[in-house]
Amino acid sequence: MSTRTGPKLAMLEQFAAVAKALANAHRLDLLELVAQGERGVEALASAAGLSVANTSQHLQVLRRVGLVVSRRNGPQILYRPSDDDVIALIGALRRTAERHVAEVDRLLRGWFHEKDALEALSRDDLVSRMKDGLITVLDVRPPEEYAAGHIAGSVNIPLRDLRQRLDELPPGTEVVAYCRGPYCVLAYEAVATLRDRGLEARRLEDGFPEWRAAGLPVDAVVN
Amino acid sequence: MSTRTGPKLAMLEQFAAVAKALANAHRLDLLELVAQGERGVEALASAAGLSVANTSQHLQVLRRVGLVVSRRNGPQILYRPSDDDVIALIGALRRTAERHVAEVDRLLRGWFHEKDALEALSRDDLVSRMKDGLITVLDVRPPEEYAAGHIAGSVNIPLRDLRQRLDELPPGTEVVAYCRGPYCVLAYEAVATLRDRGLEARRLEDGFPEWRAAGLPVDAVVN
DNA sequence: CGTCTATTCAAGTCATCTATTGAATGATTG
DNA sequence: CAATCATTCAATAGATGACTTGAATAGACG
Numbered sequence: 001m002s003t004r005t006g007p008k009l010a011m012l013e014q015f016a017a018v019a020k021a022l023a024n025a026h027r028l029d030l031l032e033l034v035a036q037g038e039r040g041v042e043a044l045a046s047a048a049g050l051s052v053a054n055t056s057q058h059l060q061v062l063r064r065v066g067l068v069v070s071r072r073n074g075p076q077i078l079y080r081p082s083d084d085d086v087i088a089l090i091g092a093l094r095r096t097a098e099r100h101v102a103e104v105d106r107l108l109r110g111w112f113h114e115k116d117a118l119e120a121l122s123r124d125d126l127v128s129r130m131k132d133g134l135i136t137v138l139d140v141r142p143p144e145e146y147a148a149g150h151i152a153g154s155v156n157i158p159l160r161d162l163r164q165r166l167d168e169l170p171p172g173t174e175v176v177a178y179c180r181g182p183y184c185v186l187a188y189e190a191v192a193t194l195r196d197r198g199l200e201a202r203r204l205e206d207g208f209p210e211w212r213a214a215g216l217p218v219d220a221v222v223n
Numbered sequence: 224m225s226t227r228t229g230p231k232l233a234m235l236e237q238f239a240a241v242a243k244a245l246a247n248a249h250r251l252d253l254l255e256l257v258a259q260g261e262r263g264v265e266a267l268a269s270a271a272g273l274s275v276a277n278t279s280q281h282l283q284v285l286r287r288v289g290l291v292v293s294r295r296n297g298p299q300i301l302y303r304p305s306d307d308d309v310i311a312l313i314g315a316l317r318r319t320a321e322r323h324v325a326e327v328d329r330l331l332r333g334w335f336h337e338k339d340a341l342e343a344l345s346r347d348d349l350v351s352r353m354k355d356g357l358i359t360v361l362d363v364r365p366p367e368e369y370a371a372g373h374i375a376g377s378v379n380i381p382l383r384d385l386r387q388r389l390d391e392l393p394p395g396t397e398v399v400a401y402c403r404g405p406y407c408v409l410a411y412e413a414v415a416t417l418r419d420r421g422l423e424a425r426r427l428e429d430g431f432p433e434w435r436a437a438g439l440p441v442d443a444v445v446n
Numbered sequence: 447c448g449t450c451t452a453t454t455c456a457a458g459t460c461a462t463c464t465a466t467t468g469a470a471t472g473a474t475t476g
Numbered sequence: 477c478a479a480t481c482a483t484t485c486a487a488t489a490g491a492t493g494a495c496t497t498g499a500a501t502a503g504a505c506g
Contacts, residue, residue, distance in 0.1 A: 009252065014324050016247050017324070023243035023245075025236040026235075085322055089316060092311055092315040097237050099305075100290065101288060104238075
């Protein structure tokens with residue numbers, strides 16, 4: 001592109017291009033949003049708090065390096081992550097940041113207070129508990145996201161409705177709540193609410209995108 | 224930092240900061256160089272083909288987000304990756320780029336011609352073969368890098384000296400050559416040279432940083 | 447076939463990044 | 477304690493990125 005560069009640098013420039021696409025908080029946000037299930041530009045724009053034009057441009061940056069793909073469905077264009085590598089990459093980025101950036105640590109502490117104490121259940125643990133059938137898996141995301149895809153066998157009660165709909169949960173079983181990913185507060189809040197009401201509740205360590213990326217069973221609500 | 228942002232965006236901004244540090248070909252180059260073993264700024268500058276001041280600034284960008292750490296040793300300041308997460312992150316970046324960016328594919332093809340045909344040995348395979356003791360592990364990197372750290376039990380013959388020093392290789396054993404990483408050409412060249420001379424030779428699929436990051440046995444030449 | 451809608455493009459502005467230069471720092475060595 | 481060396485800082489010019497605005501596209505649907 002610029003001056004004379006060897007083949008090695010040319011390759012590294014391609015890697016750098018992918019990193020550059022990840023190097024913006026709004027794009028990471030969009031990436032996590034599309035990882036919940038494919039969505040149109042306008043929905044993404046309002047979820048991310050951006051203008052439509054700006055969202056479109058960010059999405060194109062992501063598409064240019066192959067992090068997302070798009071398809072037309074009727075009037076709108078739906079975006080989704082190109083594959084599970086992408087989720088793994090974001091996970092690696094998150095892990096490194098968590099480990100090394102002091103600021104992340106501070107934010108986590110302030111954000112989650114000591115909610116970390118609510119022990120999280122790993123994916124593997126959840127899988128084996130589900131086999132026993134003694135737990136209820138609770139998806140606390142909004143209905144649209146649940147419809148786009150959720151853990152097979154989970155029930156959907158959005159966090160905001162949880163208090164009123166407690167009776168929909170089978171009594172006497174432990175509840176495992178999950179939402180969008182490792183930093184999604186919804187699941188924390190849900191567990192806090194449920195314990196408040198005397199239910200046995202824990203949260204899943206990570207969220208739906210990781211579950212799907214791991215190849216575990218997923219359901220969607222067909223329209 | 225800029226306008227009012229919620230805690231979620233603040234967190235994503237930290238992730239983005241790490242990605243931003245990776246979003247430059249020279250910094251990725253430096254990162255791979257320090258992954259070979261810790262080195263001073265001047266050595267890194269000349270290896271990367273950059274000015275010393277510029278190299279220093281790039282290294283500080285990497286240090287600011289915790290991707291590398293530095294320590295003073297006599298007159299110079301030595302840099303190294305902060306830990307194995309960093310190498311995993313670069314690997315994830317590389318895998319995503321390989322998979323999605325058509326340009327990388329093109330470069331790989333042009334660079335390695337059909338050398339890919341020289342089947343590579345995975346780390347696990349190498350470990351089990353080493354137990355049998357029937358192979359010679361050959362490190363073809365420059366002596367400084369070998370001294371800074373190498374696969375335990377490997378012998379060091381830099382590629383440029385290989386032709387003259389063939390007799391140092393135990394006869395009758397298969398040779399497995401490795402160098403800096405998945406894209407390091409040295410190992411490819413070495414295998415080609417060795418096969419030319421009628422020896423049985425293969426290359427290790429990845430390089431020394433990956434080996435060390437996997438927690439496999441490493442030796443260094445003490446000074 | 448024209449209208450509508452979702453999305454994209456183009457242009458402009460302000461901010462941030464890169465690489466260069468030359469000077470400043472600060473630990474080590476005599 | 478002064479000289480030396482490796483490294484870092486400061487200031488700059490040119491390039492690239494982010495977001496806004498308003499116009500253009502291109503399917504979908506009557």
